[in-house]
Amino acid sequence: GQNIDQPTEMTATEGAIVQINCTYQTSGFNGLFWYQQHAGEAPTFLSYNVLDGLEEKGRFSSFLSRSKGYSYLLLKELQMKDSASYLCAVLSQAGTALIFGKGTTLSVSS
Amino acid sequence: DTAVSQTPKYLVTQMGNDKSIKCEQNLGHDTMYWYKQDSKKFLKIMFSYNNKELIINETVPNRFSPKSPDKAHLNLHINSLELGDSAVYFCASSQNGKLGPSYGYTFGSGTRLTVV
Numbered sequence: 001g002q003n004i005d006q007p008t009e010m011t012a013t014e015g016a017i018v019q020i021n022c023t024y025q026t027s028g029f030n031g032l033f034w035y036q037q038h039a040g041e042a043p044t045f046l047s048y049n050v051l052d053g054l055e056e057k058g059r060f061s062s063f064l065s066r067s068k069g070y071s072y073l074l075l076k077e078l079q080m081k082d083s084a085s086y087l088c089a090v091l092s093q094a095g096t097a098l099i100f101g102k103g104t105t106l107s108v109s110s
Numbered sequence: 111d112t113a114v115s116q117t118p119k120y121l122v123t124q125m126g127n128d129k130s131i132k133c134e135q136n137l138g139h140d141t142m143y144w145y146k147q148d149s150k151k152f153l154k155i156m157f158s159y160n161n162k163e164l165i166i167n168e169t170v171p172n173r174f175s176p177k178s179p180d181k182a183h184l185n186l187h188i189n190s191l192e193l194g195d196s197a198v199y200f201c202a203s204s205q206n207g208k209l210g211p212s213y214g215y216t217f218g219s220g221t222r223l224t225v226v
Contacts, residue, residue, distance in 0.1 A: 042218060092166075096158060097166050100153040
């Protein structure tokens with residue numbers, strides 16, 4: 001089975017950098033996703049990592065270490081609109097569905 | 111053009127009732143999913159269909175019955191609703207059951223079910 005851990009809540013200020021960590025245990029690894037979910041809305045895709053290393057996409061970057069079962073999402077130049085839940089997810093062993101962690105609620109203040 | 115559309119967006123009903131939630135996708139994806147998101151925001155998979163065939167059926171009470179008349183539609187029928195069924199239900203779709211780079215899921219906007 002899969003187990004995914006991420007912090008429940010984080011706070012930060014506008015303009016700062018925040019790193020949201022995710023650790024996972026899975027019997028077979030097929031890729032790791034990060035999603036953003038604003039209150040009352042659907043999750044939206046942020047990033048996908050299947051190989052070790054850093055993937056950068058604008059203000060957001062995602063890192064993966066398969067040997068450590070570890071990923072992080074890095075958000076730079078934080079804006080108020082970045083206040084949301086950030087969901088870490090791994091593909092199921094059969095690659096047929098996403099298994100989500102419980103999400104990290106990020107609050108950005110001015 | 112809405113890619114994954116769910117109806118209704120809100121549903122308030124009494125315990126013991128039977129209700130259905132509908133989902134349609136116009137992306138040409140082969141696989142569709144139902145997820146339940148509880149009050150603590152935990153998103154948990156319930157069912158998955160690939161080309162109308164059930165491929166994932168998690169530990170869900172058999173009061174929940176999915177139906178996929180074609181690969182563009184996946185409906186969820188719930189019998190004898192209970193208070194604990196109150197949650198947001200998300201439909202999602204993906205191509206060929208492969209959640210490869212850059213794509214992942216496309217989610218519907220969710221159905222907020224409140225059982226009173």
